[in-house]
Amino acid sequence: MKGERLLPADRRTAWAALNDVEVLRSCLPGCESITPLENNQYEVALTAAIGPVRSRFKGKLEMTDIVAPESYTLKFDASGGPAGFARGTARVALAEATPGQTRMAYAADAQIGGKLAQVGSRLIDAASAAMAEQFFAAFEERVKARAKMQLEQTTLVVDADVTKPLPGVTPRPTPPAPPPATFGFWAFLKAFLRQLFSRK
Numbered sequence: 001m002k003g004e005r006l007l008p009a010d011r012r013t014a015w016a017a018l019n020d021v022e023v024l025r026s027c028l029p030g031c032e033s034i035t036p037l038e039n040n041q042y043e044v045a046l047t048a049a050i051g052p053v054r055s056r057f058k059g060k061l062e063m064t065d066i067v068a069p070e071s072y073t074l075k076f077d078a079s080g081g082p083a084g085f086a087r088g089t090a091r092v093a094l095a096e097a098t099p100g101q102t103r104m105a106y107a108a109d110a111q112i113g114g115k116l117a118q119v120g121s122r123l124i125d126a127a128s129a130a131m132a133e134q135f136f137a138a139f140e141e142r143v144k145a146r147a148k149m150q151l152e153q154t155t156l157v158v159d160a161d162v163t164k165p166l167p168g169v170t171p172r173p174t175p176p177a178p179p180p181a182t183f184g185f186w187a188f189l190k191a192f193l194r195q196l197f198s199r200k
Contacts, residue, residue: 001109001128005136007102009147011094014102015069017143018092027138029131040066044078048131051123053115055083070094084114100147108132
């Protein structure tokens with residue numbers, strides 16, 4: 001199975017979302033949990049229905065061939081008990097389309113066994129395509145929301161009060177204003193007397 005998706009975000013934002021466990025969990029249909037293990041491995045639990053076969057699957061995901069922020073390969077191996085098993089790989093690649101858009105291409109190859117293998121290739125292909133569409137539609141929305149949040153944060157920084165002193169910098173004290181000039185009769189009289197006595 002192959003496909004492409006145009007994401008409304010720059011490549012680094014899309015890459016960060018692809019590596020966010022919570023984002024993946026919320027986008028994957030039927031996913032109950034994704035638990036990080038070690039060495040880019042994750043434990044996954046999800047419920048899936050393919051034709052008449054519905055079961056809870058548990059297995060592992062592993063990220064390999066990581067080239068940040070461009071691509072990686074996902075290896076998966078899951079078992080659904082009597083329902084059967086599924087294992088395979090999925091290659092995901094990101095390429096800059098425009099300054100604010102990223103083209104995501106994916107290609108998946110899987111093997112199944114048990115009751116799943118008896119369902120028929122048409123039902124399996126239809127179910128896989130439907131799950132992929134749901135996942136990428138939800139993923140696109142999450143990436144869009146993340147890009148919007150980053151833009152709002154950048155705008156807040158730009159609009160911040162530039163007169164506010166930076167941390168660790170002592171602001172220069174403002175010099176006192178000069179006393180206001182004094183005018184009127186008394187000022188004239190003092191000046192006249194000072195000039196008169198200075199001549200003596």
